[in-house]
Amino acid sequence: MTSISARRLGKELTEIKAEGCPVGINLVKADDFATWWFTIEVMGESLYQGEKYTLQFRFDSNYPISSPAVQFVVGDGKVSPVHPHVYSNGHICASILGNEWSPVLSVIAVCVTIQSMLASCKKKERPTDNDRYIRFAPDNPKKTRFHYDDDTV
Template sequence: MQGAEGTIYDKEHFQLQFKFGPSYPFESPEVIFVGQNIPVHPHVYSNGHICLSILSEDWSPALSVQSVCVSIISMLSSCKKKERPLDNDLYVKSCSQNPKHTRWMYHDDEI
């Protein structure tokens, strides 16, 4: 995936990993950033976990891999300042490897 033109991620390359469980498409795939370049963004942890509602409780079976990618690009594109989440260190130290084992709280719809 490439950062969108004109955004603060312009020309950056990112790699996403999708894992599909036995209940897919009724449950969301497990999606994380992998590789050398993890985007610095308030909803992306340095271990690649992404806080995005469609990847957990707002997942719909009608969504596709493509629509997930579009949502992630859109999330990156609306960001004005490269920052890690405030609780990044604590989260990365203590979280499960699978982001679906985290109960995400969604409280900021500005970015």
């Protein structure tokens, strides 16, 4: 971990602990600057009302210049939301985690964006290529070159 990454993550964690998280987002664990976990749920009326999911953030030494690897935790009773941009293995096809990442984005900003993505969904369904993708997907979703062509769900 570089000093830039450690400083930035330390600052974000201090802010989260001092100010708390937005409604529906909770820090579960952040013992180091390698991996953090949050729970996320959509507040208000939505297809996901009453459902809670766990997000995992993995940081490399280039954070915040490079995006964190973010995915829903699957296993041990946890599932990923059924959503057109979320694969059943928990990988998320979202441009802010790929080619539209910006170092000004924070962990909380990513959580809020994913919460909003779920809240605006009109139909619970998996991506059309889910079965093929999960068969060949790498462990780290950042190693996938997603094609971003639908921002309407």
